[in-house]
Structures are given as structure tokens and as C-alpha cells.
Amino acid sequence: MAEARTIGSLPVANVQELAEACNNGVDGKVPERYLSKDPSAKEVVAGDDSARAIPVIDLRRLLDARSSEEECAKLASACHDWGFFQLINHGVPDEVIRNLMSDVAGFFEQPLEAKKECSQQADSLEGYGQAFVVSDDQKLDWADMLYLQVHPSESRDMRFWPTRPDSFRHSVDVYSSEARQLAYRLLEFMAKGVGADPASLRGVFEGQAQGMRVNYYPPCRPAADRVVGLSPHTDPNGLTLLLQMSHGDVQGLQVKKDGRWFAVRALDGAFVVNVADALEIVSNGLFRSVEHRAVIHPTRERISVALFHYPYQDRMLCPLPELVKKGGGARYGPTSYRDFLTQYFTAQLDGRKHLERLKLDC
Numbered sequence: 001m002a003e004a005r006t007i008g009s010l011p012v013a014n015v016q017e018l019a020e021a022c023n024n025g026v027d028g029k030v031p032e033r034y035l036s037k038d039p040s041a042k043e044v045v046a047g048d049d050s051a052r053a054i055p056v057i058d059l060r061r062l063l064d065a066r067s068s069e070e071e072c073a074k075l076a077s078a079c080h081d082w083g084f085f086q087l088i089n090h091g092v093p094d095e096v097i098r099n100l101m102s103d104v105a106g107f108f109e110q111p112l113e114a115k116k117e118c119s120q121q122a123d124s125l126e127g128y129g130q131a132f133v134v135s136d137d138q139k140l141d142w143a144d145m146l147y148l149q150v151h152p153s154e155s156r157d158m159r160f161w162p163t164r165p166d167s168f169r170h171s172v173d174v175y176s177s178e179a180r181q182l183a184y185r186l187l188e189f190m191a192k193g194v195g196a197d198p199a200s201l202r203g204v205f206e207g208q209a210q211g212m213r214v215n216y217y218p219p220c221r222p223a224a225d226r227v228v229g230l231s232p233h234t235d236p237n238g239l240t241l242l243l244q245m246s247h248g249d250v251q252g253l254q255v256k257k258d259g260r261w262f263a264v265r266a267l268d269g270a271f272v273v274n275v276a277d278a279l280e281i282v283s284n285g286l287f288r289s290v291e292h293r294a295v296i297h298p299t300r301e302r303i304s305v306a307l308f309h310y311p312y313q314d315r316m317l318c319p320l321p322e323l324v325k326k327g328g329g330a331r332y333g334p335t336s337y338r339d340f341l342t343q344y345f346t347a348q349l350d351g352r353k354h355l356e357r358l359k360l361d362c
């Protein structure tokens with residue numbers, strides 16, 4: 001996949017190690033590069049009201065002929081109004097998710113030297129390290145990550161795949177194939193929700209690249225409210241399925257709506273699903289790719305696993321013709337997905353600029 005294999009990141013400190021030093025008082029000062037200078041970043045609509053702010057969609061209701069139409073409409077509204085929803089009764093066995101999360105946590109529990117066996121190489125975002133560091137004076141995120149290309153299987157670069165815990169590779173393999181089928185299914189229901197042909201929307205993504213990013217957010221005792229776990233961004237792919245693991249109900253994901261940040265309270269056992277850039281384009285703007293970010297807890301770590309489903313890369317990406325007709329014209333110009341990714345990275349995660357430049361007046 002173009003993204004991970006052509007764009008590298010400048011090497012920076014390992015945040016898990018840095019956090020240990022900062023948190024246990026050896027060197028309590030958090031380096032300036034991690035401290036946010038934007039105070040507005042802290043204005044959040046949190047509290048209990050927002051706990052269920054993002055809509056909850058029930059796959060069982062989508063599948064049941066008696067409730068499907070209503071749930072599809074709810075799904076389509078969620079994708080338009082929020083770009084995010086939580087998915088319950090999703091059918092991915094608990095055991096598959098448990099195994100994945102336990103192996104992922106096991107990887108990060110290893111000593112640094114062991115994790116470094118999977119380190120990123122120059123010019124690639126694949127492997128263990130930090131992403132999106134393009135300049136020496138850029139602010140840095142309080143997180144480490146492990147990015148793997150997981151599908152198609154021949155695209156896997158096993159140099160970056162952990163061999164410990166022993167079951168890591170198997171767990172990822174099983175999880176990615178279950179979740180992939182779920183993603184395709186969701187795309188069909190999304191299409192139904194806007195009166196489009198399910199096969200057309202599914203066809204843009206089916207069999208295409210799937211990547212997995214594990215984000216490790218260490219606690220930050222001295223300055224949790226001044227560091228950022230993952231800077232505001234949209235995802236460049238089509239559909240993202242997100243799982244999180246935390247102790248003591250630690251949350252961290254925040255989603256932007258109408259210019260305000262909303263804290264997401266992830267339901268136990270649910271997926272957090274979000275519309276990403278390519279799906280906004282293909283849906284002619286009926287589904288929206290919204291900015292989101294992750295914040296840090298003072299005393300507890302958090303791990304999230306994002307599974308990215310990419311569109312085809314050998315054809316031009318553009319809105320589905322039937323949705324263009326419905327919408328009275330195309331709202332996005334055609335783009336090659338490779339060019340789009342280059343723009344995404346050149347914009348340095350600067351809001352939605354890379355998407356806005358494709359917009360047409362109609």
C-alpha cells in the first residue's frame with residue numbers, strides 16, 4: 001500500500017521509555033516538543049451527556065428484515081452527522097478480540113530491545129515507531145505505534161510482524177479476516193441507507209489493502225492535559241474499525257462535531273467505526289470523514305487498534321455515479337488514490353485541507 005511504503009517518519013524518542021522516566025520521577029520534566037501550545041485543544045464537551053454522543057448501531061437490527069430499513073437509515077445519518085458510530089452485536093467472536101488485544105498488549109510489555117526487532121525502516125511507516133514526524137521542530141504525539149500491512153496476505157512484510165507473544169501473528173490473521181468481512185458488510189448497509197447499490201460501494205474496497213495500526217498511549221503524570229496522544233486528523237482510507245483496551249475504563253478518543261470536541265465513551269465489546277476520506281469522496285459527501293484525536297490519562301496507559309480498509313488504487317477515485325445523480329452533481333473531483341495520499345501527507349495532517357481541495361461547486 002502506497003501510504004506505508006513510501007512515506008517515512010523522522011526518528012524520535014521512544015515514548016513508552018520517555019514516559020517511564022517522566023512518570024517515576026527520574027526526570028519528571030516532559031520535553032517541550034510534546035507540550036501543546038494550543039490551549040483551545042483542551043476545550044472538550046465531555047461529561048456524561050456526551051458519553052453516548054456518537055450513535056450506536058446494532059448489526060443484528062441491520063440483518064433483521066423487520067428492522068433493517070430503519071437501522072440502515074440510522075446508520076446513514078450517523079455517517080453523515082458524526083462520521084462515527086459504535087457497532088454492537090457485530091458478530092466478531094469475543095475470543096478473537098480477546099486474543100488480539102492480549103497479544104497486542106503482550107508486545108508492548110516487552111523490553112524495548114525486543115520491540116525494536118520490529119522497528120520501522122527509513123521511508124516506511126510500517127513497523128514499530130512513531131508516524132508523521134516530518135520536521136525537527138514539529139510538535140510530537142505522546143504515543144508509540146506498530147503499523148502492519150495485513151491484507152492481501154502477499155503484501156505482508158513479515159520483518160515487522162512480532163514473533164512474540166507466540167500467538168501474535170495468528171491472532172492478527174484471524175482478527176483481520178473477521179473484521180474485513182464485517183467492514184464489507186457495513187459498506188453494503190451504508191449503501192442501502194442512502195439508496196445506492198450495495199455491490200458498487202463494497203466493490204470499491206473489497207479485496208483491497210487493509211492495514212492495522214496499534215497505538216500505545218503511555219500515561220503522563222506530570223502533564224496529561226498538555227500532551228496529545230494522537231493529533232487531530234482524518235483517516236485517509238475508506239472505513240476504519242477501532243478497538244481499544246484500557247484498564248479502569250480509561251477513554252481517550254475525541255471526535256470533532258460542529259467545531260467542538262466530543263469525548264467518546266467506548267461501549268464494552270463494541271467497535272468504534274469511522275468514515276474515512278476515501279468513503280467521503282465515493283459517497284459524494286453523504287458520509288463524512290471527520291477529525292478526531294486521542295488524549296492521554298495521567299496514570300493509566302491505553303492501547304487502541306485501528307483497522308484501515310483502503311479503496312482500489314489502480315483506478316481513479318470519484319463519487320459513485322448513482323450518488324452524483326442523486327446529489328445533482330459531483331461534489332468531489334476525481335483523483336488517483338496515490339496522489340491523494342501524497343496530498344494527505346504533504347498537508348501534514350492539517351485538518352481536512354487535503355479533502356477540501358478536491359471539492360467542486362455544484
Ligand SMILES: O=C(O)CCC(=O)C(=O)O
Pocket residue numbers: 213215230235242244252253292293294303304306
Ligand atoms: O486511539 C484512538 O482512539 C484513535 C486512533 C486513531 O484515530 C487512528 O489510529 O487513526
Ligand SMILES: [Fe+2]
Pocket residue numbers: 233234235292306
Ligand atoms: Fe484515526
